[in-house]
Amino acid sequence: MTKQSDDDDGDSVHETVLANLGATAAAATNDDYEKKAIDSEHNSNSGAESRNDPAMLQVITTAASFPAVYSVFSPRMKACICAMASLSAIMSPLATSIYFPSITLIAEDLGVSVEHVNLTVTTYMILQGIAPTFWGSVADGLGRRPVYLATLTVFALANLGLALQETYAGLIVLRMVQSSGSSATVAIGAGTIADIYAQNVRGTYMGVFNALVMMAPAVAPVFGGLLSLSADSWRASFWFLLAVAVALGIGLFVFMPETGRNVVGNGSIPARGINVSVLAMLRKRPRDDEEEEFDEGEQIPPRRFRNPMRCVLMILEKDVASVLFSFGLIYLGYYCVTVGFAAQLASTYNLTTLEVGLCFLPYGAGCSVGSILVGKFLDRDFLKFARSNGYGELVAQGGSGLRKKPDFPLEKARLRTAWIQIAMNCVFTCAFGWCFRSDVSLAGPLIILFCVGFSFNAYATTIQVLIVDLYPQDTASVTAANNLVRCLLGAAGTAVIDRIISAVGMGWTYTIVAGIDFIAAPILLLDYVYGGMWRRERYYRLQAKEKAARSAQIQTEAEAGTAEKKE
Template sequence: MNQDHQECTVPPTNDKHDVEKAVPSPPSNRAQERPYSIYTPAERWFIVVMASVAALFSPLAAMTYMPAIPVIAADFHKSVELINLTVTVYMVFQGISPVFWGTLADYVGRRPIFLSCMLVLTVACIGLASTPTSDYWLLLVLRCVQAAGSASTVALGAGVIGDIATRAERGSFFGLFSVGPLFGPTFGPVIGGVLTQTLGWRWIFWILAIASALCFVALLVFFPETLRQLVGDGSVLPSRFYRPLVPLVGHGRQGMTTERPLRVPFVNPLRILTYPDVLALLLFNAVQYAVFYAIIATISTIFQSTYSFLNETETGLCFLASGLGTIIGGYVIGKIMDRDYRLLKEKLACEHRITSDTPGSREAIVYEENFPIEKARLKTIPIQLLICIACCAGYGWCLHQKVNIAVSLVLQFIFCFSVMAILNTTQTLLVDLLPTQGSSVTACNNLVRCALGAACVSVIDLMLNGVGVGWTYTILALISLSTSPMIWLILWLGPRSRAKRRVRNN
C-alpha cells in the first residue's frame, strides 16, 4: 500500500511530558523528561478538593444571607433597601478584593494567602453574629470585611490548578474545582432560610464562622505550597513557613531539587486588562455571567409572583434546578475540554506526520507557544451559547404565560448547565494564556464580571416592571447573541497576542 494513503497513527501523548515554562524558551530534553508536577494524580485531586472547599465560602457567605434580609431589616429597624445596601457593598468587595489577594498569591505563595483569607472571614463572621441591632454601620463594615476574606478563594484555587496541572488536565481539574463554589448558589438560600426560621439570623454567621475556622485548621495542617516560583514542580522544599504541619502529599519527594526556580518579576495585575485577547475573553465571559446572575437574582421574586402557591421553603427549593445545572455543567465540560485538547493534539500530530521518534516533534506540537489553545478550548462554545440564548428567551416567556412550573425549572436547569460550561471554559483558557499569573487573571475576571453583574442586577427590576418578564429575558438573550462574534475575534487575536507577549518577555 502506498505510504501516503496509510492511516496516520501517532502514539498517545503522555501528559506528564507537557512542560509549561514561566519564561518562554525552547524546552530542553531534561525538562521534557521531568513531569510537570511531582504529585500523583490522587494527590493532585486531594489538593484541588481542598481548594474547592475553601472556594465554597465565597458564594455561600453571599447566598445564605439572602433569605434573612427581611428579618434583619425588622431587627435593625431599617428599610429593606438599606439592608440591601449590605448586599451591594458585599458584591463590590467581592469584585475588588481578589485583585489584591490574587496578586499577592502569585508572588508570596498560595498557602499563606489562603490561610489569611480564611482567618479574615472567620473574624468577620464572629463580628457579624455579635453585631448589636443598634449599629447598622457596623453591619455594613463587617459585610465588606466578610467579602474581602471570602471572595478571593476562587482566584486562589484557580492559581493552584495552574501550578499543578498541565493544559491537557486542567479541564477536568477546573470541573471538579467548580463544584465547591457552585454549592453556595445551590444550597445557600435553603440553608439560610432554615437557619433564619429555626435558630435566628445570627446563626447564619455563627455556622459560617465555625465552618471557616475548621477550613482554616484543615488548610494549616494539610495544604501544601504549590506556587511554582517557590517550589517548582513541587520537588523544591520550601521554608517551614510554607510547609503543612502534616505533609500528606509529596512526602519523600520534596527536597530532591535544591535549585530554586527563577523569580518572575512583579507585574501590575491590571496590566492584564491591556492584553487584547484576554480583554476580549473577559468581556465575553462577563456578559454571560451578568445574564446568569440576572436569572439567579430574580428567582425568588418572579416565582413567588408567578406561582403564588409556593411558600418560602418551596421557593428556596426552586434554586436546586439552577444549582444542579451549574454543578453538572461545570463537571461535564471539564471532561469535554480535556478530550478536545487531546484530539486536537493528535490531529496536529497526524497532519504533520509527527511520531514520538520525530526530532523536535514535542516542541512543535505540545510546547505552549505553538499549540492553538484557543481552538482547543472554544470548540463547544458556539453551541453552548445558542442553547443559553434559546433557554433564556424561552424561560422568560414561560414565566410570562405562567406555564407549568416544571417547564420553567427544566429550562432553568438547561440554561445553567450551558452557561456554566461557557464560564468554566473561558476561566480555563484564561489560566492557559497566563499560567504564571493564574490567581491574578482570575481576580481580573472576577472584577470585570462582578462589575457587569452588579450593573445588570441593579436594572433588572426596572426592566421587569417596564417591559415585562418575557421581553426582559428576550432582551438579555439578544445581548448574549450580540457577543457571538467575539468567539471568532478571540480565535483570531489569541495567537497574535501571545506572540507579542512572548517577544516582549524575551
C-alpha cells in the first residue's frame, strides 16, 4: 500500500514538473531541462527514487522560478493567428456595407421600393445579433476552428444563392442566412485574440483587431460602388463575397491552429480531429516506429457542446448588463450615422454611387486610428493602475493571476478614459447632423465623420477589452452577448432613423441621437461604482457551484468504485 502511494505521488510530481517545464521551455527555451524531465519520466525507477534524483530536483527548482506562460504560440504565429482572425471577422461588416451603394439598383431590378430593400438591412442586423449566441457557445465548448469553418461555409452558400436569386423574398431570406454565417466571426475572432494574448497586452492587439474589422465598413462601399458598375450590376458584390469566403475558408482549413483555451489550454494540449489544421497534421504525423507524444493518461479536457442560452444568462448579470447596454446605445448612434450618411450624401451633394462609397473612407480611417491608439493606451494605463494598487507584478507577468483576485478593481482600471470617449462621441454626433443642415462644404461632414469614427471605435475597443476580462474562459460567448445587445439596438435605430430625419431634419435628429448616446454614461457609471461588488458576487457564486459539481462527481466515482468491488 505504501509503495503504491509512493508511486502515485511520484507520478503526480512528474506531471507537475512536466506542466511547469512546458511553460518554462516556452518562456526560457531551455532544452536541457526538458530533456532531463523526459528522461526522468521514462525512467523505470519508482516515483520516490525519481523524486530524489538530483537532476529532477534541479528541474523542479528551475521550473518553479518561472511564471506559467500564457500561450505557447510563438510571436510570429500569434501575429498570423491575429491576422487570420481579423480577416475572418471583417466578413460581417463587409457583407453589411458592400450592400449600401447598390440599394437603389436592387430596388429597381426587383421592382420594390427602397424602403423594402432597407428592411433587408434591418433583418440582417437582427440575425447578426441572434446567430452569434449559438455559435459563440459552440466555439467556447468545441473550439474555434470548427466554428470558423462552419460559419464560412454557410456564408459562402448564402452568397451563391444571393447572386443567383431573382425575387425580393429570396433576397430577404438569403440575407438572413448570410448574416447567420458571417456575424459569428466577430465574436469568435475576439475570443481568439483573448486566447493567445495575456491581459497586460490584450488592449493593443484587440485594438489592432478592431481597427481591421472597422476598416471594412469604410472600404466595402467603395468595392460595392465599383462592382455595381460591372455587367452583373449589384449581383457582382455577392460573387465577390463568395470568392473571398472560399479563399479564406481554404486558408483557415490549412493553416489556422486551434486556440480555444477550453480545448487546448495555452496551446500545449494537442488538438484532435477537425481542431487540427492540415499544416499541423503534415508536420507532426508520427512514424509507425515512434510512440505517440501523449499517452492515454494525458489529461485532455473533453469537448462538449454548451448551452446557447449562456449568452442570454450573461446579459442578466448586473455588471455585464450595465456595460453591454451602455455600449449598445453608442452602437445605436453609430448605425444611425452610417445609414443616414449614405442616404443624405446622395441627396444633398448629388454624388454618384462610387463617390458615396469613397466618402466612407475618412470614417474607416478614424475608426482604425482610434482603435489602435486607445488599445496601446489601455495596456499602459492598466499596468500603471495595477502598480499603484499593488498588483504590478501580477500584471507584468501577463495578468492571468488576476482571475483568482476578485478584489482587483478591474472596472476602474479599464474605464478610466471611457467618459472622455462618450463625451467626444456625443459632441461629434450632434455636429454631424448640423453640418448637413447648414449646407456646408462636403469637407465639413467628412472631417466630422472621421472624428465620429475615432470616438466610437475608441469606446468600442475599451468595452471589448473589459468584457473579455469579465469572462476570460468564455470570451466568444460574452462577445456574442455583446453582439446581441448592440445589434438589436442598432436594428431599432436603422428602422426609424429615416422617418425621424423626414420629420425634424438632420440637425435635430442627430441632436436626439447624441442625447441617447449620453445616456450611456450614467449606465456605465453603475458598473464603475458597483461593478466590482457584482463581479465578486458572481465569482464566489460560480466557485461554490463548481465546488459542488466536483464533490458530486467524486461521490459518483466513489460509489461506482464501491459497486465494482462488490461485484
